[in-house]
Amino acid sequence: MLRTAIELADASGIESLTMRRLGEELGVEAMSLYNHVANKDELLNGMVDAVFHEIELPSHSDDWKTAMRKRSLSFRAVLSRHPWATTLKDSGTNPGPSTLRHHDRVIGTLRNAGFSVAMAAHAFSALDSYIYGFAMQEKSLPFTTEEETAAMAHIMLAQLPADEYPYLAELTADHVLKPGYNYADEFPLGLDLILDGLERWIEQPAPETLRPKQ
Known part of the structure; x- marks a missing residue:
């Protein structure tokens, strides 16, 4: 059901996805879908979680900068395949296991590299704002x-x-x-600017509240 819903959203946009149309694609009555999800919001949450499952997790074998670069490139590629997902990134109040595992690994990668909790939050926000923003800009071209x-x-x-x-x-x-x-070639250049800035930030003396954990 999730795979078909994602395929419909990929082909026609998230606005065209209805329970009735999904039921038609699956060859079942729309009401029967509610045996699997409580409502459309739960369906959308499941779709977002499936998208996060496609993103490459930061590897423990890579240094933090390499790991975050690979993850960011993968994230942008996934959003290119599923452009509708950019509008649902904050819609779920009950994130699924793939979403939670992804976020936990990203934060853990930064924390283990020496980022304080506050710095990890800032870095995570800066990277994802750039990834989502670029994907939305690319979608609108x-x-x-x-x-x-x-x-x-x-x-x-x-x-x-x-x-x-x-x-x-x-x-x-x-x-x-x-x-x-190719406009897409702009993405890795901007990404490297952010990563280079984060690298300089973590290496330089910082105010007490932002200083990496020793």
């Missing part, structure tokens, strides 16, 4: 392929007086229109 990107950039250039918007015109012409440009 009016293009997906290199050809569509180039076509959109040419349209923008035609509408941008270079003397009025010189830097926007420059970025479009000298960056977006370069052969092989």
